Amino acid sequence: MKTTLLLQALGSGMLALLGGYAGASLARRTEYEKWLRQEKSKAFAELLTQLHETRISAIEIMGNTALPEAERSISANHMYAKLRKHEAVARLYMSTTGRDRMEKYMSSIWLLATSSEGLGSKIIEVRQHMDGLQHLLEAELHSGPSVFRARPKA
DSSP: HHHHHHHHHHHHHHHHHHHHHHHHHHHHHHHHHHHHHHHHHHHHHHHHHHHHHHHHHHHHHHHOOTHHHHHHHHHHHHHHHHHHHHHHHHTTTHHHHHHHHHHHHHHHHHHHHTTTOOGGGGGHHHHHHHHHHHHHHHHHHHHOOOOTTTTOOO
């Protein structure tokens, strides 16, 4: 009788420890996912904000006919080159296919905005690339690790 009670107590204790460990592990995983989603959101928001500001500034520079064309092009390209640091940070949080698609969108926007033909003739195409980039980042933000999926590989 005493042995049975002792085994029951031991079994209950082991199950309680196992349940506590599982609960703590699940909570830790959930917190990690929340943190990762917040960091992705910050990186993507910063990229989009800087891209919009760069586009506006590049349009102003490319439209300034008082400057020689070569100087306008160099200035606008320099602005887009500075944007690459934000792109590099956003890439850290993206899937491989997402990175490739973002690279295509960013390159297209850059080339269209700094072409000698002027942005006015390409505004619809730029808008399409901007919308595509926005949708890509939204999809990447809502994808990723989940408590019910495998952990990301280190």
